[in-house]
Amino acid sequence: MGYSKDDLQVMAVKQFNHTLFANRPVIKVKVLAFHAIQDYRIPVGLKIKTTELAVRRTEIASIATILEGDVNRFRVLSGRNAENWWQHRLVQNAKELITEGSPSAEKSCLMLRTFGNKIIRFNNTLKRMRTEKNCELIESWMSVKREVGSELWFALRFKNCSENVLEMMQTRMEVISIDERCVRILGEKGTQVEVCVDKTSHVRWGKPETMKNQPVLYDSLKSILHHMDANLRINMSTQIPSIRATERAVPLKMKCLSFSDTSVKINDVCYELSVYRDYPNGDVLPAGNDFDRFGFEIPFDPSPTLPGDVSLRNRNGQVVRTDTDELEEHYQTQLARCKIILQFLAQQKPGVTLQRKDVWIPWMSDYVGITEKRLQYISNDAREKLKPFLRRRHNLPRPFFCYIQLSIMKDGEAKSFQRLAYTRKLYEAVKQFNHILFAKRPAIRxxxxxxxxxxxxxxPVGFKMSANELTVRESQVASIATMIEDVNRLRVSEGGNTENWWQHRFVKNAKELITKGSPSVEESCLMLRTFRCRIIRFHNLRTLTSEQYCELIESWMSVKREVGSELWIALDQKKRRKNVSKMMQTRMEIIRRDDRNGTQVEASMANRLKDRWQNRLEVFPKDERSFKLRGKNGTQIEICGEVCENETMRHCLKVKIIGN
Incomplete structure (x- = not known):
């Protein structure tokens, strides 16, 4: 039986390779390459050890028999589908694995849980995955215990994808620290990883790296941001995404901050969102409120309260609707009256207004002295307000287009910054804008x-503020309690019936508390026992007796406080200072009495009983300035009369703890 030409050629190649490689130990190759659609005529037992290898998925199972040991750098190229190619020992044990292809998100997560390589470069550019799926890739890789220094690199198609992944990973895991381009987080199993952004071949890569906790980098940038104006920082953060993570990690510092339904004011800059009406004739008019499909204005009051919102609405306030039949009748009447008066003025000389002598109908007296220009404006406004009623009656859409405009006002000048399509309600746009400004920040100072x-x-949810000086009404305390971290000087004024407002944490722990109201004596005593403030200025608008003032002081003393704590109690009359001080001497033990000339009078045990009895009747000595007393629990206090700068507390007693 003869052999064909092809068979003879195959046998010759086989014999030649046998001559070259048979009966040899493992051959060491730096770079090993395999050509597709080829049969390799190699001798039995040939083993190759390579440093770098690049193959297609379909070739992995075939070449696994000739490779000895592990590959340092293994590149798997895309090709025809090969089932479970990632489960081969050759793939799993490579020190560095580089993959290309377009597996599904579920399959990608399974592959990352299987790979045990120290460095994985996972390139899935052919599949566009959402931010949540990219985060799932990182979490799947983290779910397997790996050695310190292991790395995962995966490609992202767009520049902003890396920023979105960084932000979402902060919400899914506990954040340890944040840098300009990196965020360090703690996984469920205690694994500490670093997720950062790198640039390789114009592709943004995410890189989580198992690591030990290290000091935060870019300290110089943080120091600069710490002393910058808040508005400049916000502007820089929106314009320079690379510093956004670092900028958010540094607490914002402001002189003034205020919110409203549609605006936020930071220092001297006011950011306001408004709805504008764009008519087909080119007229653009500001509106402020939202509109329904017929063109009726929607008032702010019915808008829902979203998670994180703080509502200071007047609960007793009534919602003013703009689509009632009564309003339609009112505008029709107003339009008709303006028309009558304008017709009358058209017959008069230019510039003449309606006079008292010209009134022949009682309602005309309301329009006396109004100029023709003003009447024309009222007429046009009434005509405009009637259009939505007509369109609702005929089921027609509103006659204008709407958009939301962000305006920035500084030094009295408003500048249009950005216009948004009217695809959401105004309150939703305000919510989103404030989320961009303040979300995921530490407490703002x-x-x-x-x-x-x-x-x-x-x-946004989790918004916190630390205030140096804060003035609120009692009715506001409960609403803002969720957003106040701490306060140095808190001033609470009377306003609205609010029970137990003093029990909120930021009120009790303020360093200095100034209250003004008219609670009962029992409630005042309870409040003073609750407050933990170092300085309390207590102004009760009710007229109290000297004994009741003493009860307030004793209630404040009943709680252990640090030395140096002060209680200032406003008095309704100047003579109360003498009466209250004299009565306090009868209720407590006198330690020392200071005269105006600075001399000190010690009270012996015998004289104390005598003084305690005599002081019930004696007038407070004119030359004495202060008394030092000891309470039942051993607390030593100093009582003296003071004149306050505040006119509402002109006469007061100052009680200071000097020892425990």
């Missing part, structure tokens, strides 16, 4: 925040 009544503050 404000010198003097301002809280406006009858507004809803559309702030």
């Amino acid at each position: 404000v010198i003097k925040p301002v809280f406006l009544d009858n507004h809803v503050y559309r702030i």
